Amino acid sequence: MNILILGSGGREHALAWAVMQNPKCDKLIVAPGNAGIAQIAECASLDIMDGAAVTIFVEQNAIDFVIIGPEAPLASGVADRLRDAGVLVFGPSEAAARLEASKSFTKEVCDAAQAPTAGYGHFTEAEAAKAHIRQHGAPTVVKADGLAAGKGVIIAMTEDEALAAIDDMFGGAFGGAGAEVVIEEFMEGEEASLFVLVDGEEVLSIGSAQDHKRVGEGDTGPNTGGMGAYSPAPVLTPEIEAKAMEEIVKPTMKVMAERGMPYQGVLYAGLMIKDGQPRLVEYNVRFGDPECQVLMMRLGAQALDLMQAAAEGRLAEARVNWGDDHAITVVMAANGYPGSYEKGTVIKGLDALPEDSSNMVFHAGTAAKDGTIVATGGRVLNVTARGNSLKEARDRAYAMADQIDWSEGFLRRDIGWRALD
Secondary structure, three states: OEEEEEEOOHHHHHHHHHHHOOOOOOEEEEEEOOOOHHHOOEEOOOOOOOHHHHHHHHHHOOOOEEEEOOHHHHHOOHHHHHHHOOOEEEOOOOOOOHHHHOHHHHHHHHHHHOOOEOOEEEEOOHHHHHHHHHHHOOOEEEEEOOOOOOOOEEEEOOHHHHHHHHHHHHOOOOHHHHOOEEEEEOOOOEEEEEEEEEEOOOEEEEEEEEEOOEEEOOOEEEEOOOOEEEEOOOOOOHHHHHHHHHHHHHHHHHHHHHOOOOOEEEEEEEEEEEOOEEEEEEEEOOOOOOHHHHHHHHHOOHHHHHHHHHHOOOHHHOOOOOOOOEEEEEEEEEOOOOOOOOOOOEEEOHHHOOOEOOEEEEEOOEEEEOOEEEEOOOEEEEEEEEEOOHHHHHHHHHHHHOOOEOOOEEOOOOOOHHHHO
């Protein structure tokens, strides 16, 4: 098969790494890719938000299968354009992608599915939202309704913080994503992520993960896109996973199908777990980042077979072959992230690191310049390792990270602490 992956981050590097291990893959192109991806696959300059341009590229390059990494092209209907052209594609339609693109849509679907989630209010005007906050108090969660690159969620511990979040959102801090706002009940518990594949009818669990959103050790400081992750998530026991599938995921997928927008692709269910009961925090319509890195490390070559089965409507015959293993990824970020940070700093020492089925450095925000690797983003590298235990995987990952020469970057030293404690 000739395969095209759309995207340029650590998630797409991990997907490319797994796909390349499968002998079914004859040729792999990643658009636009990054410096790490370029070491294992061909990278192409392509506007991945332009469905017509992607379709022409697919035809010109005899692509058999397209895997869409990020949420933005899914929400803009790129998968629909490809399907209309008869291309096999992994990723939901624009209509189904509203499960991530609109928080209020997701809440309404969950209501119809009777899926347990936080109580909420949906607002299009600031004063009505503020009145709701004054009535219900804090802590509370304020969310931009639309896509905000993972940054449109404010966990407000005081009423003043919640009111300020309303001003920020309606004031344009998150662009058009904040034109409407969802205010949710604050849920207590431990958060974990469940990943499932869906082919329009069948649903197949492909693993769990936990990530660390806060920038500082001990899960302190501002929220980020994720400073590390590990898989499996011990809190998501087989019993709790079964509950999540039967009470949340499957009813949601049933409602989506009944409404004429059957879901196909990967569905990421963010769950809050307390006293053995899962409740939905949010849905994402793509692999998480950095959760994808630990999932791909554990799935390996079979990831391609599973994604193809989902795209072709064959999940009923698919099975996941799990090893009794653990994986962890540690994010190396540019100093200053998630605030302002310097770009273009040189990263050394990557060439000396082992890269195999148990040790990989996935590039998230890098470019090649004058024979060197330079940082181009806030989250730059995902140092990822697999082991027989989480401790073994963690020790391997930090041993690799310590060999990377990049004084302009930083990492957290406590990834996996909840599970290891």
